[in-house]
Amino acid sequence: MARRRNNRKWIIGGVILALLIVVGVGTAIIWNNEHQETEQNNETEKTEDKKKDDTERHDGETEEEYSERMAEQKRIKQYEGEDPNKAEELTGVITYAGINEGVLMIRVNVDQFLSEGNCALSLMRNGDVIYSVDAKIIAEVSTSTCDGFSVPISGLGSGATDIVIKLSAGGKTGTIRGEVDI
Numbered sequence: 001m002a003r004r005r006n007n008r009k010w011i012i013g014g015v016i017l018a019l020l021i022v023v024g025v026g027t028a029i030i031w032n033n034e035h036q037e038t039e040q041n042n043e044t045e046k047t048e049d050k051k052k053d054d055t056e057r058h059d060g061e062t063e064e065e066y067s068e069r070m071a072e073q074k075r076i077k078q079y080e081g082e083d084p085n086k087a088e089e090l091t092g093v094i095t096y097a098g099i100n101e102g103v104l105m106i107r108v109n110v111d112q113f114l115s116e117g118n119c120a121l122s123l124m125r126n127g128d129v130i131y132s133v134d135a136k137i138i139a140e141v142s143t144s145t146c147d148g149f150s151v152p153i154s155g156l157g158s159g160a161t162d163i164v165i166k167l168s169a170g171g172k173t174g175t176i177r178g179e180v181d182i
Helices: 001-053 064-072
Strands: 090-101 105-108 118-125 126-138 144-145 149-152 160-169 174-179
Touching: 064 149, 090 160, 090 174, 105 118, 105 160, 118 149, 126 149, 126 160, 144 160
Parallel strands: none
Antiparallel strands: 090 105, 105 144, 105 149, 118 126, 118 160, 126 144, 160 174
């Protein structure tokens, strides 16, 4: 009998110790969550206050200075490399050139942000122009694109064809080259 009571004491002591550990861990978790929420709320309030300060007109600031500051804040930041908008010539890439249901589709992305301009497509084979057409430049979020070229292949013949797209906008020019097999 003494042995049974000794085992009960150990079991009861173990259960009490386990309960204390669970309560302690639970309390620590709850306290930590509340502490993190308080820090997040403080940071959110600071960010909102800063945004409010950034958008309010400062004392002595002219309308022009305010407009310029707001425009600067809205500009998309370039994180890697040179700013393509400051380049001397226009650059870009042919993102798609393929045939779909008898139509040669050519899609182009221009590296610069341009609100207007022109894309002049020339399809060439053996140094001769076999097709040419113009399209407008369309502004995207931070770059631009040519309106898109959809050329029926019926009159183009077959073979390797050079794609030459001459860009012009805002006094700048550039050329994008590629190739497609028709």
